[in-house]
Amino acid sequence: MGAGNIRNMEEFAVLSGISRPTVSKYFNDPASVRGSTRERIEAALKKYDYRPNIYAMNQNRQLTKNIGIVVPYLADPFFAEVARNIERRCIAAGFWPTLFSSHGEQKLENNILDSLRSLKPAGVLLGLLGRASDRSLVEKFCRDVPTVLIDANIEGLGDAFIGSDNFQSIPLIVEYLCRTGEPPCFFEMPALNPNANKRRDAYEQAMEILGHTSQVIRVKGETWDFERIGYEGGLRVIDAGLPKTNTILCSNDRLAIGFLAAAYEKGIRVGHDKDSTLRVAGHDDHPFSRFTCPSLTTIAQDYESIADRSVEALFGLIESGKRADVRSETLFEGKLVMRSSA
Amino acid sequence: MGAGNIRNMEEFAVLSGISRPTVSKYFNDPASVRGSTRERIEAALKKYDYRPNIYAMNQNRQLTKNIGIVVPYLADPFFAEVARNIERRCIAAGFWPTLFSSHGEQKLENNILDSLRSLKPAGVLLGLLGRASDRSLVEKFCRDVPTVLIDANIEGLGDAFIGSDNFQSIPLIVEYLCRTGEPPCFFEMPALNPNANKRRDAYEQAMEILGHTSQVIRVKGETWDFERIGYEGGLRVIDAGLPKTNTILCSNDRLAIGFLAAAYEKGIRVGHDKDSTLRVAGHDDHPFSRFTCPSLTTIAQDYESIADRSVEALFGLIESGKRADVRSETLFEGKLVMRSSA
DNA sequence: ACTAAAATTTAGCGCGCGTAAATTTTATTT
DNA sequence: AAATAAAATTTACGCGCGCTAAATTTTAGT
Numbered sequence: 001m002g003a004g005n006i007r008n009m010e011e012f013a014v015l016s017g018i019s020r021p022t023v024s025k026y027f028n029d030p031a032s033v034r035g036s037t038r039e040r041i042e043a044a045l046k047k048y049d050y051r052p053n054i055y056a057m058n059q060n061r062q063l064t065k066n067i068g069i070v071v072p073y074l075a076d077p078f079f080a081e082v083a084r085n086i087e088r089r090c091i092a093a094g095f096w097p098t099l100f101s102s103h104g105e106q107k108l109e110n111n112i113l114d115s116l117r118s119l120k121p122a123g124v125l126l127g128l129l130g131r132a133s134d135r136s137l138v139e140k141f142c143r144d145v146p147t148v149l150i151d152a153n154i155e156g157l158g159d160a161f162i163g164s165d166n167f168q169s170i171p172l173i174v175e176y177l178c179r180t181g182e183p184p185c186f187f188e189m190p191a192l193n194p195n196a197n198k199r200r201d202a203y204e205q206a207m208e209i210l211g212h213t214s215q216v217i218r219v220k221g222e223t224w225d226f227e228r229i230g231y232e233g234g235l236r237v238i239d240a241g242l243p244k245t246n247t248i249l250c251s252n253d254r255l256a257i258g259f260l261a262a263a264y265e266k267g268i269r270v271g272h273d274k275d276s277t278l279r280v281a282g283h284d285d286h287p288f289s290r291f292t293c294p295s296l297t298t299i300a301q302d303y304e305s306i307a308d309r310s311v312e313a314l315f316g317l318i319e320s321g322k323r324a325d326v327r328s329e330t331l332f333e334g335k336l337v338m339r340s341s342a
Numbered sequence: 343m344g345a346g347n348i349r350n351m352e353e354f355a356v357l358s359g360i361s362r363p364t365v366s367k368y369f370n371d372p373a374s375v376r377g378s379t380r381e382r383i384e385a386a387l388k389k390y391d392y393r394p395n396i397y398a399m400n401q402n403r404q405l406t407k408n409i410g411i412v413v414p415y416l417a418d419p420f421f422a423e424v425a426r427n428i429e430r431r432c433i434a435a436g437f438w439p440t441l442f443s444s445h446g447e448q449k450l451e452n453n454i455l456d457s458l459r460s461l462k463p464a465g466v467l468l469g470l471l472g473r474a475s476d477r478s479l480v481e482k483f484c485r486d487v488p489t490v491l492i493d494a495n496i497e498g499l500g501d502a503f504i505g506s507d508n509f510q511s512i513p514l515i516v517e518y519l520c521r522t523g524e525p526p527c528f529f530e531m532p533a534l535n536p537n538a539n540k541r542r543d544a545y546e547q548a549m550e551i552l553g554h555t556s557q558v559i560r561v562k563g564e565t566w567d568f569e570r571i572g573y574e575g576g577l578r579v580i581d582a583g584l585p586k587t588n589t590i591l592c593s594n595d596r597l598a599i600g601f602l603a604a605a606y607e608k609g610i611r612v613g614h615d616k617d618s619t620l621r622v623a624g625h626d627d628h629p630f631s632r633f634t635c636p637s638l639t640t641i642a643q644d645y646e647s648i649a650d651r652s653v654e655a656l657f658g659l660i661e662s663g664k665r666a667d668v669r670s671e672t673l674f675e676g677k678l679v680m681r682s683s684a
Numbered sequence: 685a686c687t688a689a690a691a692t693t694t695a696g697c698g699c700g701c702g703t704a705a706a707t708t709t710t711a712t713t714t
Numbered sequence: 715a716a717a718t719a720a721a722a723t724t725t726a727c728g729c730g731c732g733c734t735a736a737a738t739t740t741t742a743g744t
Binding site: 349350351352362363366369370376394395397398399400401402403404 | 699700701702703710
C-alpha cells in the first residue's frame with residue numbers, strides 16, 4: 001500500500017484502529033501512549049507511510065518543535081562544525097533544527113530573526129555577528145523567544161551564553177609560548193565581536209603577569225575573510241620589519257593560516273625548531289589547522305562540549321516553560337594543541 | 343501601535359480597510375492587487391507590523407514558497423559557498439530557502455529528504471552524497487518534487503543538472519601542466535560521487551591525447567575528510583618514493599591541501615620554480631586555496647554562475663508548473679588559476 | 685473479584701488562512 | 715454618456731490538526 005492514499009490523520013487513525021486524538025498524542029510524544037497502542041500505530045506507519053501535515057500541526061500550537069540555529073558566518077568551518085554538532089543533538093531529541101547563516105551581514109541577520117519569529121521556534125541557538133548586530137532588534141527578539149547565545153557573548157542578551165573561556169585559553173598558550181621561546185606579540189582579529197577584544201585583553205593581562213611587554217598588531221576593517229586579513233597583515237608586518245619578537249600569536253586560526261601563507265611567500269621558515277626564524281600560533285583548532293604548513297600550534301575548543309551544553313541549556317529553558325531568572329554564562333576551557341608552528 | 347495586538351489577517355484587514363481575501367492576495371503577490379490597494383495595505387503594515395502565520399498559509403496551499411537546498415557536506419567551504427550564493431538568489435525571488443547538510447551520511451540524507459517532503463517545497467536544489475545515496479529513495483523523491491541536481495550528476499535523477507564540466511577543466515589543467523613541466527600523475531579522490539571517476543577518466547583521456555602515460559594514485563575509503571586523505575596519501579607516496587613524475591594533479595583542492603601538508607612535513611619544496619622538486623595542482627578553487635603554502639594552482643569553478651543557473655532552472659520548473667520533459671544538463675567551464683604550486 | 689488510576693474514545697470547537705464563485709468596481713471603448 | 719470587458723473585491727466554505735471535557739475502557743494493585 002503506497003503513500004498518497006492517506007489524506008489526513010483521521011484516515012490514518014481509522015486504518016491503524018486507533019482514535020485520532022490518541023494518534024495525535026503519539027505524534028506529539030510517542031512515549032505518552034501505551035506500549036501496545038504505540039506498536040499498533042507504528043505498524044500502521046510502516047504499512048501506510050503517513051506523516052502529519054506539519055503546517056496544520058504547528059498552526060494552533062503555542063510552541064512548535066522547531067529550533068533555530070543561527071551562525072554568523074557559515075563558510076567558516078568552525079561554525080559549520082558547531083552547527084553540525086548542535087543539529088545532531090536537536091534531531092536526537094526529536095526537534096526540527098533549522099540552520100541559518102548571516103554570512104557576515106546585518107541585513108541578513110535581521111531577516112533571519114524575522115523569519116525565526118514566524119517559525120515560532122521552541123528556542124534558538126544564536127551565534128550573533130556581534131558588533132554588526134542590530135542590538136535593539138536582537139534584544140526584542142530575545143525577549144520574545146527563548147534564546148541561548150553561542151560563541152559571541154553580547155552582554156545581557158539571551159537567557160544563557162555558552163562559549164569558550166578566552167581568559168583561560170589565551171594565558172595558556174601565552175605561557176606555553178613564553179616558556180618555549182620569545183614572548184609573543186598578538187595579531188588581533190577584526191573587532192567584530194567580543195571575542196576579539198577579550199582575546200587581546202587576555203593576551204595583555206597574561207603578558208603583564210609574566211613580566212613581559214605587550215605588542216599588538218592591530219587590524220582595521222570589519223570583514224570575515226580572516227585568511228586574507230592574516231595574509232595581508234603578515235606581508236605588511238614582514239615587509240615593515242618583524243616585531244621585536246619572533247613569535248606571533250594570532251587571535252584565531254584563520255588569521256594564522258593567512259599569516260603562514262604570507263611567511264611562506266616571503267621565504268620565512270616558521271616553526272619551533274632551530275632552523276626556523278618565526279613561530280606562529282592560533283586559536284580554535286580549526287578543522288584544517290592540522291594541515292597547514294607547518295601544522296598549526298593552537299588552542300582546541302571543545303566543539304562537542306559546547307554543542308552539548310548549548311543544547312542542554314536550551315532544552316532546560318524549553319522544558320521549564322519559563323525564561324531564565326538569571327542569565328548564565330558557561331565558559332569552556334581550551335586545550336593546548338602543540339604542533340609544529342610554535 | 344505595537345505588534346502583538348493583531349491576531350490574524352482578519353483583524354489586520356479591518357485595520358487596513360481592505361477585505362481579508364485581498365490582503366491574502368497581496369501577501370501572495372503584492373503585484374496582484376491594485377496600486378491604491380497595495381499602498382493602503384503597506385501603510386497599515388508599517389503602522390501595525392503584522393505578518394501572516396506561515397503555518398496557516400502553507401496548510402492549504404498545494405505549493406509553498408519554500409525551497410530546499412541540500413548539500414552533502416557543509417563543512418566543505420566549497421559547498422558553503424555554493425549554498426550561500428543560492429540562498430541569496432532564492433530570497434531575492436521571494437522564496438524561503440532552507441539549508442540542509444547530509445554531513446556525509448546516508449541516514450541524514452534520507453532524513454532530510456523526508457523532512458523536505460513535509461515542507462512541501464516548491465522545489466529543491468539537491469547536492470547528493472552520490473554513491474552513498476539511497477538511489478531508489480532519491481528517485482522517488484525526485485518524482486514527487488521538482489528537483490535540480492547540483493555538483494554530483496547522478497544519471498537520470500532530477501529534472502536538471504547543473505555542475506562543472508570535468509571533461510573541459512581537467513584537460514585544461516593537464517595541458518597546462520604538460521606544457522610547463524613533467525606530465526602529471528593523478529591523485530584521485532574517494533569514489534564518493536560521479537565527479538571522482540569523471541575527473542580520473544578525463545585525466546586519462548587528456549594524457550592519452552597528449553601522448554603521455556597515465557599514472558593514478560588510487561585511494562580507498564569513502565569519507566569526506568579529504569585533507570586527511572591527501573595528507574596520508576602524500577606521506578605514503580613520498581615515503582614509497584615519488585611516482586615517475588614530479589607533478590601531482592589532485593582531484594580537488596582539499597586533497598591538494600593535505601598533500602601540500604605532507605610534502606612540507608617531509609621537507610619537499612613544492613612549486614613551479616627552479617628550486618622546487620614537486621608540483622601540485624588542485625581543482626575547484628576552494629576559498630582557502632589562495633592561502634596554502636605555496637598558493638595552489640587550480641581550476642576555478644564559477645560559483646556565481648552555477649548558483650545562478652541552478653536557481654534559474656528551478657524557477658523555470660516552478661513557474662511552468664510541470665516537470666521537465668527532458669532532463670537537461672548544464673556544465674560550466676572551469677578557469678585555470680595559475681598560482682605558485684604548479 | 686473489586687477498586688482506583690491510567691489510557692483511550694467520543695464529540696466538537698477553533699485556528700488562520702487559501703480559494704472558488706459571485707459580485708462589485710474600475711478602466712476602456714464606442 | 716453608455717456599454718462592455720477586465721480587474722478587484724467580497725462571500726462562503728473547507729483544510730488538517732490541536733485541544734479539551736466528559737464518557738468509557740483497559741490496566742494494575744489489593
